[in-house]
Structure formats: structure tokens, C-alpha cells
Amino acid sequence: MIKRWLVRIYGVVQGVGFRPFIYNLASKYQLSGLVGNDTQGVFLEIEGSEEVLNAFVQQIPIVAPPMAVIDKIEIINTELPISMQSGFIIVKSQGAGDKQISVPVDTALCSDCEKELLTPEDRRYLYPFINCTNCGPRYTIIEALPYDRFNTTMKTFQMCPECAAEYNDPTNRRFHAQPNACWHCGPQVSLLDRQKNIIARGIEAIKQAGEFLSAGKIIAIKGLGGFHLACDARNSDVVKTLRRRKNREEKALAVMCKDINTLKAIVQTSIYSEKILQGPEKPILLLPKKDTQLLADEIAPVNPNYGVMLPYTPLHRVLFEFSPPYLVMTSANKTDEPIEYKNDEAVSNLNQIADYFLLHDREIKRRCDDSVATVFRDKLFMIRRSRGFAPLAIKLPEEFSHIIATGAEQKNVIAIAKGKDIILSHHLGDLENEEAYRAFEECINDLTSFLDLKPRLIVHDLHPEYLATKWALEQPVAKLAIQHHEAHIGACMLEHQLAEPVIGIAFDGTGYGYDGTLWGSEVFIGDGKDFRRVAHLLPIPLIGGEKAIREVWRLGYVLQELAGIKEKNANFNNRPEISIFKKMLSNHLNVFLSTGMGRLFDGVAAILNLREKITYDGQAAIELENIAYHSTKSIPLKLDIIQQEKKWFFDWRPLIQQISAYLRKGEAISTLAFGFHLAIANAINEICLLIRNQYGINKVCLSGGVFMNQILLRESVSRLEQDNFEVYWHQTIPCNDGGIAAGQIYLAYLRSEK
Ligand SMILES: [Zn+2]
Ligand SMILES: [Zn+2]
Ligand SMILES: [Zn+2]
Structure with a gap:
């Protein structure tokens, strides 16, 4: 019928x-x-x-x-x-009704388009904005939903008859490909000098840019979600110049490689990592260095990894036809500012950094940084979830609708719950920065209007001084505060859809605790509805507060002082501040207590003379990890666990005594760094055994920014598995503060009346 x-x-x-x-x-x-x-x-x-x-x-x-x-x-x-x-x-798109739709993500150049791009007979030969329904810009060009050309920044380009024919032909790969374009009708590139003179257009612009790169120049290139600063990654001089001009002295720089074989020459890959590198998202992957002769030493000094990616837009792909095969591609921004994404602003703000500007006239609606990940046990381990992943939804087990979570202060990402979806935004950056804060507000407006969402609840961090908290508190709807480290564990539980009792290990830099001090080495037990803090570090005094977080030698000093070490590290003892510090410590003057595990890593890095001050967030701990890879043996170091009343404490004093004694005996720094990592992993295992004995909980969630440390993650997971724990770690939601908003929503869901 x-x-x-x-x-x-x-x-x-x-x-x-x-x-x-x-x-x-x-x-x-x-x-x-x-x-x-x-x-x-x-x-x-x-x-x-x-x-x-x-x-x-x-x-x-x-x-x-x-x-x-x-x-x-x-x-x-x-x-x-x-x-x-x-x-x-x-039929034509219809705009009315309840907005339920997912917002599509930006997708890297597909293989069909790449083939056409490199075929001389094709009408889009070397056209840097080729795309189809399987690839191209989406999230970064959308102004409103439904997703149609007139709701994107492509609306200003009128399709030529040939493009229009493809667009209207249901059998064509470009049927209703909203950004469809060609040399005749679509966006165009131009190359500008510092005086804003256009020196070339079209393919000539890309060709000249490639030649300038070969000649050691720095070029600001407008890509998909913002500008990169590019230079020849093999040329030490230009990499040094870029670092100096960008005021980025030490942090590793990402490298874009012409193709997979070029990439495989410099890093070790696996079948899995190659699949990710060539997949639709094409993130930056941190992979172990293989040949270090091919690139300048200044790319990633003392780092065992390179951050590598493949060209993900046709513009990048075409550029490699004319440029060196390895290009530094680092976010183009002034120090601590978000990535540039508008032509005029980029040309003005980057004037002292870039020699030339490769621009195009397809407007970027919202900035979207490259995603960064590594691979752990053949699974993605996300560090920054942004381009290619945002704003893909993460699923809740049940409907929990009309909620906004404002996330943390640094590496801010916001989240919105609608239906069973949690939409995680792109990376918004550190909110103390004015531009980043503006992006935060814009993003909330964008996503709520896309999804037609009027929030009934706003979830925020417990920290009263976070701007994300302050924004939340100003809104005329119900609010819920979630403690920072509980949110970290919540994010890990969400990733694995857990709602039963777990042991949550949240090792982190910092975060506001219920008692008003800075937490960050939390061991919780609970099911997310409720957590009990059963263990943490003995507090570490931060002399001078925030200053101690940047000047890590203060931490090294205070650890040795409180561990009762007479013969301290020479770098500390010769300083004039020491006598004042002693008074500050004994009188509790301008001294704040922190139980952040990150502070212990920083302090140990300082004791091992790796670093006195940091120039970027997490630097001391990263360098401690990096040097540990060079260790050739292991030595028995131990982080003690003591019990007082019904709580356990990690007592770091004996560990500091052991490290200091070995150091005096001339033990290699790499060995001590590695031994320190093992001591922390052993302590995690030991506390979990103690908890299992007492409470019978067998599931362990590892979260918090400290677990970006791959040695700690690897050693902790393997020890726990040997003792038959069920271990959960992060994959697509970052373990750092980029995952906080997701955790806030999940805990709000678990804590809601159902
Ligand atoms: Zn395509
Ligand atoms: Zn056309
Ligand atoms: Zn955190």
C-alpha cells in the first residue's frame, strides 16, 4: 500500500x-x-x-x-x-520553531577537494577556498541558524553560474555546500607589507608568501579561525627572531608539515596517531621527536615532543606548493591576548612581529584556536579542545535542559546544556584578558541564541573572584556553585558516564576550596551528588601569595625550610629576601596556604635548579617532566601518607629531605626528576589502596591539570591497574581547566532533583 x-x-x-x-x-x-x-x-x-x-x-x-x-x-x-x-x-530552509539543532563544526580539507585543488585542469586548481559538503568552514562563519549561506559570512559573495549550478544539482558533491566558491566568485587572498600596501593578489600572493618564508621572513597568515604567525621551522635565525618579537621565549612552537611523510620524518607516529592527524579535525598532536636535525633547535627546546599538524585548509595546502616543508604555525597574538582574527586589527597589532600579511576577505565570525592533543594508549588525550571539535555535543544520560556553565578563569570554555546535549564552546582563553572576556560574553550570547536558550540555571566556580563567577552572579536566574576540583572529577565522570561512587584524584595547580584556601591535590570519594575530601597535601605556604606561583624558587625555598633542611640550595640561600621570608613565614605575613600539587612540582623543579621563575603557565612542572625522560635509572623516593583523625595527608617533607640529600651527593637531576614522578604515582596508588580497604570503592578517576603530565599519567594508571582498580582518565574533555564547564554541568545534573 x-x-x-x-x-x-x-x-x-x-x-x-x-x-x-x-x-x-x-x-x-x-x-x-x-x-x-x-x-x-x-x-x-x-x-x-x-x-x-x-x-x-x-x-x-x-x-x-x-x-x-x-x-x-x-x-x-x-x-x-x-x-x-x-x-x-x-525544499527551502525553515527558520521558525524550537531551535534544537546542533551547530556544525569546521572540517579540514577532504581528500576529494585536495585532489581537485592539485589538478591543473580543474577549474579550482590551487583555489585556496575550495570546499564541499564534506569539508570546509562551518562554526567559524556561522552568524545564525539554520545553517544556510545567507546566515554565514559567505553571504557577501554571489555565486557564479558554474558554482550555482553545482550548488543546485542534487547529484553534485557541492549541492548546498554553503561556502561553495571558486576563483571567479569566491573569497580572494592578498599579500600586504607592513605599510599595508598590497604587493600581490591571488595565486601570486601565495607564491610570494612562500618565497618570503623560504627567505626567512615572518608572515601573518589568516586561516580558518584566526591568524597564525608562520616562518621556516628549519631556520634558527628566523625562529629566534619570531620568539623575540612575540615575546615568547621558551614555550614550544607548533609546526605544520607539508604532508604525512614530511611529518613522519620528524616524529614517531602510530597507525592511530596518523589517523587522527589526517582525520577531519586535524588537531595539533604532541608526538615524540624522531629526527631533531631537520628543524631548528629553538622550536621545542628540552622538550621530548614536537607539536605537529597537517595543512587543514586549502590555503595552507597551496602555500606548501611554494614554501619550505616545515612551517612554524603559532597563534598570532600579542602576549597573553587571544588570537587575532580580523584583518585590520591583525595588521595593526602584529605590525612589529610579522614582516608580511597573507590576508583573505572571507570574514571569520568567531575566533577558534587550533585544538591540541596527545595520544595516550591509542586514545586521544585532549589538551585544548577547540577547532574541529567545538561545538560538538557531549551526551548526558538524560535530558537536563537550559543550563549554562561558565567554567574557570584560565583556559576558559563555557558549556550549555540543552536536551541531552552538552555543547562545549571553543577555547576562549584567560578571562583576566579584556579581549578574552569579551569573547566569553559573545560566546554565551551566540550559543544561547543559536540554541534559542533561556537559561533556568547558571553553574559557576566557587571562586568569588573569577570573572566567570562574577558574570554568573549578575544574571537574574538561579545559580549553583561547584567547587573547582569536584568539577574536574565531574568532567572525568561525564566522559565515562559514571554516577556511582568513585575515588576522584584531582591533582591541579590551583582552585578555590570550601575553606577559602587554595586547593589542588584533592582525593575525593563520592558519586558526584556528593564528594568527601579524604586526603590532600600538607599545605605549602606561598610566600607573597601569587608571586610565589611565578617565582618558583620561593616554593623551592619554603619546601626546604619546612622540611628542616639546613644546607639549602645555594640559589636560595644567597638571596637577600631570605631573612624577610623567614619572618613572613613565622608571623604568617602575606603568606597563603596552598595544597596544589602543581606547587609541589614547581618547588621540586626549583630545588633541582631547573628554573627560578616561569615565563608561561606550568613551565617549571613541564620542564621537570621533560628532564625526567632522560633518566636512565630509578631511585627509591617516597611521598609519605600520614593519617590524622579521619583524614590522610601527603607529607612531602621526607620526600624533600630525600631529594635534597641525593642532590648534595651529586645524583643526576634527570634521575631525581623521574624518581619524584614515581613517588607521586606510588602515593596515588597507596592512597587508593587505603581508601578501597576502608570504603570498598574500586573505580578511580584521574583529573586536574597535573595529569597533562604523561609520565605521571602513565605510571599512575599502570600501578592502579596492577592492583585491579578500574581506572578512568580524560580523552575528549581536557583534564585541565578547559574541562571545568563540562564537569560543572554534569555535577549540576547529578545534584538536581530528578
Ligand atoms: Zn571537500
Ligand atoms: Zn564560482
Ligand atoms: Zn583546575
């Missing part, structure tokens, strides 16, 4: 070639009807025999386009009036 059905498909189904896919599939099944986008997703009316309709609907998820993520296919009505229409049509 002939029927006409109304079917709805939910999920990431717009901007991913879904309508042409349905069109072609329906033609194959000889169904008549229509398909369209609206704010809930894709709707279709299909007419044919019931049997065929059933077979058709079942086939959809099996052969859906690569970028689509189908959440649900719903047959709404099986008794629509028969129309006897012939053929299948695609």
Missing part, C-alpha cells in the same frame, strides 16, 4: 551534505517526496510502498555522510495525505 510518511532526523545533520544524501538515496529507492532543514534538524516526507519506506529509513544511518552524527530518527506521521507527486525535491 502506498503511504506518505513524515520523518525527522536529529543530530549533526546540517551543513554536512545530508539533504543531497537523502535526495540521492530516495532516488535510488524510487521514492517521491521532499527533504528540508529546519531549526530542529532535517525533515522529510517520503512516499512509496510501506515496505520500501521501512527499508529506506533503516538504510539512512548505515550510509549517512561522513560528517553527520545522527542522534535520532523519528517517524512522526505515517498517514500523511498521498500527493502522487513525481520525483523528490529539496
Whole structure:
């Protein structure tokens, strides 16, 4: 019997070639009807025999386009009036209704487009904005939903007849590819000098940029979600110049490699990491160095890894036809500012850093930094979740709607819950920065308007001084504060959909505790509804407060002083401040207590003479990890656990005594650094055994920024597994403060009345 059905498909189904896919599939099944986008997703009316309709609907998820993520296919009505229409049509987008739709992500150049890009006979040969329904810009060009050309920054470009024909041809790969464009009708590039003179346009601009790069110049390149500063990664002089001009003395620089073979020459890869590197997201991956002769030493000094990626836009790919095969591609910004993303501002603000500017006239609606990840046990281990991943949803087990979580202060990411989705924003940066704070507000506005969401609850950090907290407190809706380290554990639990009692190890730099002191070595037990803090470090006094976080030698000094070490590190003892520090300590003057595990790492790095002051966040701990990779043996160091009343404490004093004694005996710094890591991993294992004995909990969640340390992660996981714990660590949600907003939402969900 002939029927006409109304079917709805939910999920990431717009901007991913879904309508042409349905069109072609329906033609194959000889169904008549229509398909369209609206704010809930894709709707279709299909007419044919019931049997065929059933077979058709079942086939959809099996052969859906690569970028689509189908959440649900719903047959709404099986008794629509028969129309006897012939053929299948695609109808115009409809804007009204409850906005349920997922916002599509930016996707790297696909292999079909890359082939065309490099084919001289193709009409888009070397066209730097080639794209199709399977690839190209999305999130960074969207102004409103539904996702259609007139709602993107492509609206100012009128398609030429050839592009329009592709756009309207349901059998074409560019059917309704919203950013569809070519040399004749689409965005164009131009090369400018510091005086803002245009010195070349079109392919000539890219060619000249490539030649300038080969000649050792620094070029600001407008990409997908912002500007990069690029230079020849093999040329020491220009890398040094870039570091000096950018005021980025030591932090490792990311390198874009021409292709996978070029990349494999400098880092060790696996089948898994190669898949990620070449996948639709193309993040920066931190991978172990292989050949260090090919690149300048200044790229990633003392670091065992390079941060590498492959060209992800056609512009980058074309540039490599004319440039050196390894290019530094570092976010273009002034120190501590967010990445530049507007032509005028970039040319002005980067005037003292870049020699030339490779610009284009496709406007970036919102800045989106490169995502950064590493690989742990053949799974992604996300460090910065942004381009290619934001704003993909993470699923909640049940509906928990109309919630905003404002995240932490640094590495800010916000989250929005709607239906069963948690939408995590792109990386917004450190909110103390004015520009970043503006981006934070814009992002909340954008996402709430995309999703048509009026919040009924705003979740925020407990820290009263965080700007994200202050913003939340000004809003006229209900609020919920979540303690920072509980949110870290919540993020890990969300990733693994846990709601049962766990041991939560949150080792972190800092975070506001319930008692008003700075926490960061929390061992919790609980199920997320509730956590009990059962262990943490003995407090470390920060002499001069915040200053001790940057001047890590103060931490080294205070650790040795409180561990009763007479013969302190010479770097500390010869300083004039010491006598004042002693008074400050004994009188508790301008001394703040911290139980942050990050502070112990920093202090030990200072004792081992690795660093006195840091120039970027986490530097001392990173260098402690880096030197530990050079260790050739292990020595028995131990972080003691003591029990007082019903709580355990990590007593670091004996550990500091051991390290200081070995150091005096001339033990290698790498060996001590490695031994220190093992001592922390052993202490994690030991505390978990104590807790399991007493409370019977066998699941362990590892979270907090300290677990970006791959030695600590590896050693902790393997020890816990040997003792038959079920161990959970982060994968797609960062363990650092980029994951806080996700954890805030999940704990708010677990704590809500259901
Ligand atoms: Zn493509
Ligand atoms: Zn065209
Ligand atoms: Zn944190």
C-alpha cells in the first residue's frame, strides 16, 4: 500500500551534505517526496510502498555522510495525505520553531577537494577556498541558524553560474555546500607589507608568501579561525627572531608539515596517531621527536615532543606548493591576548612581529584556536579542545535542559546544556584578558541564541573572584556553585558516564576550596551528588601569595625550610629576601596556604635548579617532566601518607629531605626528576589502596591539570591497574581547566532533583 510518511532526523545533520544524501538515496529507492532543514534538524516526507519506506529509513544511518552524527530518527506521521507527486525535491530552509539543532563544526580539507585543488585542469586548481559538503568552514562563519549561506559570512559573495549550478544539482558533491566558491566568485587572498600596501593578489600572493618564508621572513597568515604567525621551522635565525618579537621565549612552537611523510620524518607516529592527524579535525598532536636535525633547535627546546599538524585548509595546502616543508604555525597574538582574527586589527597589532600579511576577505565570525592533543594508549588525550571539535555535543544520560556553565578563569570554555546535549564552546582563553572576556560574553550570547536558550540555571566556580563567577552572579536566574576540583572529577565522570561512587584524584595547580584556601591535590570519594575530601597535601605556604606561583624558587625555598633542611640550595640561600621570608613565614605575613600539587612540582623543579621563575603557565612542572625522560635509572623516593583523625595527608617533607640529600651527593637531576614522578604515582596508588580497604570503592578517576603530565599519567594508571582498580582518565574533555564547564554541568545534573 502506498503511504506518505513524515520523518525527522536529529543530530549533526546540517551543513554536512545530508539533504543531497537523502535526495540521492530516495532516488535510488524510487521514492517521491521532499527533504528540508529546519531549526530542529532535517525533515522529510517520503512516499512509496510501506515496505520500501521501512527499508529506506533503516538504510539512512548505515550510509549517512561522513560528517553527520545522527542522534535520532523519528517517524512522526505515517498517514500523511498521498500527493502522487513525481520525483523528490529539496525544499527551502525553515527558520521558525524550537531551535534544537546542533551547530556544525569546521572540517579540514577532504581528500576529494585536495585532489581537485592539485589538478591543473580543474577549474579550482590551487583555489585556496575550495570546499564541499564534506569539508570546509562551518562554526567559524556561522552568524545564525539554520545553517544556510545567507546566515554565514559567505553571504557577501554571489555565486557564479558554474558554482550555482553545482550548488543546485542534487547529484553534485557541492549541492548546498554553503561556502561553495571558486576563483571567479569566491573569497580572494592578498599579500600586504607592513605599510599595508598590497604587493600581490591571488595565486601570486601565495607564491610570494612562500618565497618570503623560504627567505626567512615572518608572515601573518589568516586561516580558518584566526591568524597564525608562520616562518621556516628549519631556520634558527628566523625562529629566534619570531620568539623575540612575540615575546615568547621558551614555550614550544607548533609546526605544520607539508604532508604525512614530511611529518613522519620528524616524529614517531602510530597507525592511530596518523589517523587522527589526517582525520577531519586535524588537531595539533604532541608526538615524540624522531629526527631533531631537520628543524631548528629553538622550536621545542628540552622538550621530548614536537607539536605537529597537517595543512587543514586549502590555503595552507597551496602555500606548501611554494614554501619550505616545515612551517612554524603559532597563534598570532600579542602576549597573553587571544588570537587575532580580523584583518585590520591583525595588521595593526602584529605590525612589529610579522614582516608580511597573507590576508583573505572571507570574514571569520568567531575566533577558534587550533585544538591540541596527545595520544595516550591509542586514545586521544585532549589538551585544548577547540577547532574541529567545538561545538560538538557531549551526551548526558538524560535530558537536563537550559543550563549554562561558565567554567574557570584560565583556559576558559563555557558549556550549555540543552536536551541531552552538552555543547562545549571553543577555547576562549584567560578571562583576566579584556579581549578574552569579551569573547566569553559573545560566546554565551551566540550559543544561547543559536540554541534559542533561556537559561533556568547558571553553574559557576566557587571562586568569588573569577570573572566567570562574577558574570554568573549578575544574571537574574538561579545559580549553583561547584567547587573547582569536584568539577574536574565531574568532567572525568561525564566522559565515562559514571554516577556511582568513585575515588576522584584531582591533582591541579590551583582552585578555590570550601575553606577559602587554595586547593589542588584533592582525593575525593563520592558519586558526584556528593564528594568527601579524604586526603590532600600538607599545605605549602606561598610566600607573597601569587608571586610565589611565578617565582618558583620561593616554593623551592619554603619546601626546604619546612622540611628542616639546613644546607639549602645555594640559589636560595644567597638571596637577600631570605631573612624577610623567614619572618613572613613565622608571623604568617602575606603568606597563603596552598595544597596544589602543581606547587609541589614547581618547588621540586626549583630545588633541582631547573628554573627560578616561569615565563608561561606550568613551565617549571613541564620542564621537570621533560628532564625526567632522560633518566636512565630509578631511585627509591617516597611521598609519605600520614593519617590524622579521619583524614590522610601527603607529607612531602621526607620526600624533600630525600631529594635534597641525593642532590648534595651529586645524583643526576634527570634521575631525581623521574624518581619524584614515581613517588607521586606510588602515593596515588597507596592512597587508593587505603581508601578501597576502608570504603570498598574500586573505580578511580584521574583529573586536574597535573595529569597533562604523561609520565605521571602513565605510571599512575599502570600501578592502579596492577592492583585491579578500574581506572578512568580524560580523552575528549581536557583534564585541565578547559574541562571545568563540562564537569560543572554534569555535577549540576547529578545534584538536581530528578
Ligand atoms: Zn571537500
Ligand atoms: Zn564560482
Ligand atoms: Zn583546575
